[in-house]
Amino acid sequence: MSVLTEISENLQKGKAKIVKQLVQQAIDEGIPVKQILDEGLLSGMSVIGEKFKNNEVFVPEVLVAACAMNMGAALLKPLMAQEGVEAAGKVCIGTVKGDLHDIGKNLVKMMMEGKGLEVVDLGTDVSPEAYIDAAQNQGCQVICCSALFTTTMGVMEEVVKAAETAGIRDKVKIMVGGAPVTQDFCEKIGADKYTPDAATAADAAVELCKAI
Amino acid sequence: MTQRENLMALLRRQPYEFVPTDLMLCPALEEEYHRRTGEKDLPYQDYFQLAWRRAPELIPDDTDVSRFFPYHQGRINPAVTIDEWGVGHESTPTSMHMTKMLFPLEDAQEVEEIEQYPLPTYSTTSNPQLAQKVEELHKRGLASVGNMQCTIWETSWYLRGMENLMMDMLTDEEMAAAVFDKVTEMSIQRALLYANAGVDILFLGDDIGMQNSVMMSRDMYMEWIQPRLKRLISKVKEVRPDIIVFYHSCGYIEPFIDDLIDAGIDVLNPIQSECMDFEQIYNTFHDRVLFHGTVGTQTVMPFGTPQQVKETVWHNLDIAKEGGLFVAPTHLLEPEVPWENIVAYVEACKEYSQKK
Structure with missing residues (x-):
């Protein structure tokens, strides 16, 4: 062997x-x-x-x-x-503002690193501005938002809007996930990709990085 | 029938008179309750005539949590509180009633560190009023609940950190066993205190499901957790064969339901409708276990109309045509749940009773 x-x-x-x-x-x-x-x-x-x-x-x-x-x-x-070996892409990930749950987010991070992506972990309780800052100043091609609560998943829409306001919406892809999040919700708020589990999220992030 | 007689009849698969109600409001909704109803002092549990009340939380023998400070060196600040098991909880300005957990044993390297960890003991000496408080609930016609969710697995991970504990379970079995054994012994003490105080219901729980999958393989669950839960329940039922054991796990847990029944649970909570099909679960398991919950707090409670809430309640009660469902929202109701939907749930229970 x-x-x-x-x-x-x-x-x-x-x-x-x-x-x-x-x-x-x-x-x-x-x-x-x-x-x-x-x-x-x-x-x-x-x-x-x-x-x-x-x-x-x-x-x-x-x-x-x-x-x-x-x-x-x-x-x-x-x-x-x-x-000079480069990563397959660079993404930032965090649990949205008001939400402190990080088990799912951490799992997604591991899976993404397992696909050769460079992952900037923004932690939990992350404000929309912090995602945008990571995209603008650290060169993250994909923003990944996690939420466990129906109460906090609404912040994901604020992230999408913040990307528009910052003028980077066409330069960055936004992924959403977490227990209450659905494909319908993703479409409704104008995010780019919903995935139901960590492994699928990692595959999707690689594809999105390639596409940008 | 009193609320207690009615609920206990339902839970013992005997004829009961009306559909009992149960809900829990988050602090923001509790404030809304007072605003909407104008009730200043009456607790919402009384206003909505809920079927049961929790017996008092148990008081540990040692209430001085400063003994846990060495386990949190460098991270204690005014936003951090330490609970009776030594787990740190850090709030943030935006996190509402949620906190970030700080695990006291996350850096432990040796089994001795686990063994020496000062988890509290619990005794009647420190809880002299417990039986009396339980009896007072019964005199008010209310069923009594000893709330012991986070029984073994969750408390163990709160001490060790989930990722660490899961890795221990695969790569450092002595370490994992030390954590689980320590927590199980404490939980048995607590459960026996409630049982001996005469509670009608012991409410256990450990989250073992995720949204679409289980947290761990069935082999792993059966190696580490189920036997300890089974031991706890058998100890309780030795002294109180009549006690009703509820068990909570969020998420999808279908592969573990047979094992939970084998462990001795009587009622499964909450059958999250977003994760499992209640009709299928009911048809498969209802001859061996009862159900509590089923009204989705990720979907219909926050986002449905009042009419949809009512129809969900009735639909689920119709599924449980042979009995065995204590219908309720599947979780604590969070701030975005409209007040009208809460009222609709309560009304739906009443209206179903009238139809019946």
Whole structure:
């Protein structure tokens, strides 16, 4: 079995320490960094994402896999910067103002990183202005808004309007998600994409980044 | 029949006279209740003639939460309160009645740190009035509830952090077992206090569902959580075989319903209509468990018309034609729920009783 396949398989099992060792081994063997990332770490996370979508694995398995990915990615990051390897896109994510729930948001973040995206985590209770600021000043191509409450999901519409007011609506895509959010709601407020689960959200964000 | 006799008859699958009501208002809606009705002192629970009341919250033996401060070093500020289990709650100016949780054991590395964590004990000494307060509710004709939601899984994650605890369950089993065991022992103490005080209903709960899926695999649920819940319920039913056990989990939990029934629950709450089809759930499980809730607080309660609220209540009662449904909103009613929809829910219950 190649070291990259071993990385992928150990990552899927959440064997963080082994993944770290194997990534180091791959680096030492001179395998290009981009290849280690794509065919090792991201390939493993991709399998986890598919299984999550199909209800074959659940949140705990995703967490340990993401932890393993991060351990491996930490070794690759300085080398990626040196070699100019770019992320698949850059997004910002946060739970909207008034809402402090972050479990779903964090899961989406992990899945997105697992797709090779660079994710700016704005945390919870995020004002519309803070999303716009991240898009304008940090170069995020996609804004991702999460809400658990019917009370707070209305803030997502304010984010859409704030993007229009700031004059960046045509430069940025806006994704929405969270328990009470629906496709109808997404269309009603003029957001670009609703996804029902974290893995689908990650796939959608990659597509949106490509399209911009 | 009193409210209590009526509700307990429903819960014991006996003939009952009228459709009981139950709802909970968030602080903003509670203010609206006072504005709309002009009632200054009368609690909304009395105004709406709800069927039950909560018995007093249990008082721990040690109420001094300063013993938890070392677990929150560097993050205590005026916006943070520490609860009786040592969990920090930080409010923000925009977060209404919600708080951000600060997990006291999130950095723990060793099992000993878990074992030494000073969770409180609970005893009759610190709760001398409990049985009397329960009896007072019964004398008022009201059913009594010992509210113990966040029984095992949620309290454990509030201590350890959900992500950490889930990772422990897969990669550090000793750590996970230490957290779960500690919380289960505390919850058994609390449950027995309520049971021995004579409450009609023990209301347990742990969220194990998400909107469209379960939080963890059934294997994992059966390894870590269900057996501990089962042990707690069996201890309670040893001393109070007649007690009715409610169990709450938000979200989609269909794969766990058989396991919850096996654990000994009597009533499942809230059957979130946005996540599960009540008719299908009712037809599959109603011979073994009763239901509480079913009126969606993500959909019809905030966004429906009063007529749609009524039709939902009646539709669900019609589904439960063989009984076993205590129809109610599926969650706390949040600020955006129109007052008219709240009134419509209460009226729908009354009108269904009259039709019946």
